[in-house]
Structure formats: structure tokens, C-alpha cells
Amino acid sequence: MDLPIRPRRNRRTAGIRALVRETTLTAGDLIYPLFVHEKDVDEAIESMPGCTRWSLAGLVKEAGEAHALGIPAVVLFPAIADEFKTSGAEECFNPDGLVPRAIKALKEAHPSLLVITDVALDPYNADGHDGLVDRNEVGDLEIVNDETVAVLCEQALSHAQAGADLVAPSDMMDGRVGAIRSYLDESGFMDVSIMSYTAKFASAYYGPFRGALESAPKEGDKKTYQMDPANAREALRELILDEDEGADIVMVKPAGPYLDVISMLREATTLPIAAYQVSGEYLMLKSASAAGWLDEEKVVMESLLGIKRAGADMILTYFAKDVAGRM
Ligand code: PBG
Numbered sequence: 001m002d003l004p005i006r007p008r009r010n011r012r013t014a015g016i017r018a019l020v021r022e023t024t025l026t027a028g029d030l031i032y033p034l035f036v037h038e039k040d041v042d043e044a045i046e047s048m049p050g051c052t053r054w055s056l057a058g059l060v061k062e063a064g065e066a067h068a069l070g071i072p073a074v075v076l077f078p079a080i081a082d083e084f085k086t087s088g089a090e091e092c093f094n095p096d097g098l099v100p101r102a103i104k105a106l107k108e109a110h111p112s113l114l115v116i117t118d119v120a121l122d123p124y125n126a127d128g129h130d131g132l133v134d135r136n137e138v139g140d141l142e143i144v145n146d147e148t149v150a151v152l153c154e155q156a157l158s159h160a161q162a163g164a165d166l167v168a169p170s171d172m173m174d175g176r177v178g179a180i181r182s183y184l185d186e187s188g189f190m191d192v193s194i195m196s197y198t199a200k201f202a203s204a205y206y207g208p209f210r211g212a213l214e215s216a217p218k219e220g221d222k223k224t225y226q227m228d229p230a231n232a233r234e235a236l237r238e239l240i241l242d243e244d245e246g247a248d249i250v251m252v253k254p255a256g257p258y259l260d261v262i263s264m265l266r267e268a269t270t271l272p273i274a275a276y277q278v279s280g281e282y283l284m285l286k287s288a289s290a291a292g293w294l295d296e297e298k299v300v301m302e303s304l305l306g307i308k309r310a311g312a313d314m315i316l317t318y319f320a321k322d323v324a325g326r327m
Contacts, residue, residue, distance in 0.1 A: 022309070023305055023309045024308075025301070025304050025305055025308055025323075026070070026327065027069055027071050027320075027323075027327055028072055029313070029314050029315055030071050030072075030314070030315055030316075030317060030323065031071070031072075031073045031075055031116065031274070031316040031317075032066045032071050032073070032074045032075070032316075032318075032320035032321055033075045033316055033317075033320075034059055034062060034063060034074050034075070034076055034077070035051065035052065035053045035054060035077050035078075035079060035212055036054050036055075036056065036059045036077070036079070036098060036099075036102050037053045037054070037055070037079040037081075037098070038081055039053075039055055040055045040056075040057070041055055042055055042058040045211075045212045047207075047208040047209075047211030047212055048208045048209070048211070048212050048282065048283065049283075049286060049287075050318070051282075051318055053079050053212065056101065056102060056105050059102055059105070059106065060105050060106060062321075063106055063109075063110060063113060064109060064110050064113075066320065066321045066324065067112070069321065069324035069325055069327075070327070071320055071321065072113070072114050073113070073114035073115070073116055073165075073166075074106070074114075074115060074116065075116040075117070075118060075168060075316060076099055076102055076103070076115065076118065077209075077212075077213060078097075078098045078099050078102070078123050078213075079212070079213045079214065080098065080123045080124050080213075082214075084097075084124065085123075085124055085125060085126045086124070086125075086126055087125070087126045087127060087132070087133065088151075089121040089124040089125040089126075089132065090124075091124045092121055092123075092151065092154075092158075093154035093158040095158050095161060097158070099117055099158075099159060099162070100158055100161070100162035101162075103115050103117065103159060103162040103163050103164050104162050107163040114166065115163065115164050115165050116165065116166040116167070116168050117156075117164045117166075117167050117168065118168055118170050119155050119156050119167050119168060119169040119170065119176075119180070120169065120170045120171035121152070121155075121171065122171075122213075122215045122217075123213050123215050126218070127217065127218050127219070128210075128216050128217040128218045129143050129217050129220075129222070130143070130148075130170070130171035130172065130222065130225060131143040131144060131145065131148035131171060131173055131225060132147050132151065141219055142224075143224055143225055145173050145174050145175070146175075148176075149173050149176045149179045150179075152173065152179070152180060153176075153179055153183040156169070156180045156183065156184060156192075157183060157184065157187055157189070160184055160189040161189075164192060165192065165193065166192065166193040166194065166195045166248070166249070167180065167184075167192060167194055167195070168194075168195040168196070169194070169196055169197060170197040170200060170253075172197065172200050172222075172226050172227070173225060175245070177194055177242050177246060177247050178244070180194060181245060181246040193248040193249065194247050194248050194249075195248065195249040195251060195274060196242045196247035196249070196251060197251045197253055197276075198235070198250040198251055198252065198265070199227060199235035199238055199239070199250075199251070199258070199261050199265070200226050200251070200252075200253045201226055201227045201228070201229050201253065201254065201258060202221065202222050202223045202226035202227060202228065202229065203226070203229065203253075203257075203278065203280070204280065205254045205257070205278045205279065205280030205281055206254075206278055206279060206280065207279070207280055208280055208282070209278065209279035212279070229257075232260060232261050232264055235252070235264065235265060236265070236268055239268055239269055243269060243271060247271065248272075249271060249272045249273070249274050249314075250265060250271050250273055251273070251274040251276060251316075252265060252273065252274075252275050252276070252312070253275070253276035253278060254276060254277070254280070254281055255275035255276055255277045255278070255281065255307045255315065256277060256281045256306070258275075259306065259307065259310040262275050262307065262310040262311045262312050263310045263311045265311065266310070266311025266312075267311075272313040272314065273311055273313050274312065274313065274314045274315070274316060275307045275312035275314075275315050275316070276316040276317075277303065277304070277307065277315060277316065277318070281303070282319065285299050285300055297326065300319045300322070301323065304319070304323065
């Protein structure tokens with residue numbers, strides 16, 4: 001054929017492919033989500049094979065191993081015992097609670113490891129919702145916004161006081177980024193960053209995670225605060241608000257089914273973008289690989305590269321340590 005342009009020339013050898021590669025993934029792009037509980041034994045999580053609810057000692061060890069592989073940050077998710085769950089979720093700002101103790105233990109053992117905390121009420125809320133629950137005149141469940149934001153501010157402050165480097169509000173209440181920013185600043189924590197769950201969708205892919213923390217809503221769903229999976233433009237609206245309110249990093253969650261949203265935000269903001277490969281995405285790859293249907297190492301790498309290619313600067317993934325270990 002008379003073909004002056006042959007794209008395959010740029011794919012001929014591993015060397016040329018390395019030179020023309022547009023997207024790379026390094027351990028430095030990864031954030032490792034870790035579950036912690038009060039018990040002093042590490043416990044396998046049935047709903048998320050390969051993941052563990054760590055004791056404080058186990059958490060410190062696992063985070064240290066991940067950090068030694070080049071992972072800069074962990075994000076903490078606490079499994080709170082039923083006796084501490086209340087309808088006011090007060091345990092979430094207990095300065096001696098599980099998360100503040102975990103932050104202190106991690107920062108003491110690994111000062112250069114960034115500790116990110118989840119700011120939302122669901123693990124502490126007897127109702128299992130991210131916000132406080134009320135009933136309206138006709139008895140329907142209502143997640144009250146402004147009262148919740150006040151509690152989230154206390155929660156974020158307790159994490160900052162314990163030494164958290166970043167707080168990550170995942171609750172989707174309106175105005176919480178600005179409120180947390182002012183509250184932290186007034187309290188002298190202007191160096192604590194906010195990684196905002198900017199476009200967090202009401203997703204069925206969170207199912208295994210709620211199993212891991214026993215944090216599923218007791219009644220109703222999260223559709224009055226998490227975004228409708230059908231919407232992308234609405235993510236731009238959330239982005240504008242989070243930028244104005246002072247977010248340092250904006251997040252899209254889940255990641256894989258929402259690559260268009262990541263790419264849209266990439267075009268629209270100069271802020272760094274995080275994407276969360278959530279528990280359901282993890283399990284799809286994990287279970288298909290365990291059955292021998294997919295090659296785990298390869299599909300995991302491909303899924304993460306796809307998320308970066310779409311425009312994410314960093315990825316929260318349960319595969320973080322495995323992937324970093326293979327680099
Ligand atoms: C709760 C929270 C959830 C996840 C992270 N923070 C669950 C939810 O919103 O119901 C999900 C993470 C995952 O599925 O891996 N604030």
C-alpha cells in the first residue's frame with residue numbers, strides 16, 4: 001500500500017512505545033484506603049476479599065509497608081462499634097475516638113506519610129446516613145443539611161487536632177467545604193487541606209464498603225444528597241462551589257463508570273483531581289480474577305491507567321499496595 005502515514009511505526013518496539021507513552025502511573029499517584037477497628041486483632045473483611053479491618057498496630061504496620069513502597073498517603077475508614085452509634089453521631093468528634101487515635105499512631109510511626117480522614121457521619125450515625133436524620137410533617141426521612149454541616153466541622157477539627165494532613169468530606173452536604181475551611185482556619189489549622197468529594201454519585205458500587213463498616217442506611221437511600229448517576233453537568237456546578245469554598249483537591253467517585261465526569265472536570269479546573277476506584281470496582285476485578293477469568297495484574301493496571309488518562313492526578317484504590325509492590 002502507498003501509506004506515508006503508518007501509526008504502527010510508533011508501536012514497533014517496547015522502546016518506542018515507552019517514548020510515546022502519554023500516561024504513566026507511579027506509586028506517588030496512589031492513595032491507600034484502610035479500614036480500622038477497635039479490636040486488637042486484624043480481621044479479614046468478608047464483603048471485600050483481600051481487604052482487612054486493621055487493629056491500630058496492624059494499621060500502623062500496613063501503612064508503613066505501603067509508604068515504604070512509595071505510596072504517599074492513606075485514607076482512614078473506621079468501623080465503629082454499635083454501642084457508639086447515636087442519632088447525633090457525637091462519637092465522630094470525640095478527641096479520644098478511634099480515628100484521632102489512629103491518626104496519632106500513624107503520624108508518630110511514619111511522620112512523612114500523609115494521613116487523610118473521611119468526614120461524614122455514616123460510621124457513627126445510628127441511622128447509617130452521612131447526615132443527621134429528621135422526619136418531615138408526613139413522616140418521611142429527611143437528611144438535614146445545615147445541622148449536619150455544624151457536626152462535620154467538629155469532626156474535621158478533631159481530625160486536624162490529632163494531626164491529619166487532609167480532611168476529605170464525603171457527605172455531599174451543601175456548603176460543607178466552606179464551613180470546614182473557615183472553622184479550621186479560625187482554629188489555626190490553615191495548613192490542613194481539604195480533599196472534597198465534589199462529584200460523589202449515589203452508587204450501588206459502594207455496597208461492599210458498607211458491608212465492611214456495617215454502615216448501610218437503616219432506612220431510605222442516599223439519593224437526596226449524593227448525585228444522580230445520570231448527571232454530568234451537575235458535577236460542574238458542584239466543582240464551581242467547591243472551588244469557591246476553598247477545596248484544595250476535588251474528587252470524582254466512583255471512578256471507572258464516571259470517566260467522562262473526570263475528563264469534564266479536568267477541562268474545567270486547574271485544581272488537582274482525585275478519583276476513587278470504589279469497593280464495587282475493586283470487587284469486580286478481584287472476583288473475575290479469582291475465578292480465573294481475568295488477569296488481575298493486567299486489568300488492575302489498565303483500569304488505573306484509564307482513570308489517569310481521563311484526567312485524574314491521583315487515585316484512591318484498594319489495589320494501591322499491590323500495584324506499588326509490583327512497580
Ligand atoms: C461514606 C463513604 C462511602 C464510601 C466512602 N465514604 C460509602 C457511602 O457513601 O455510602 C464508599 C467507598 C467504597 O465503596 O469503596 N461517607
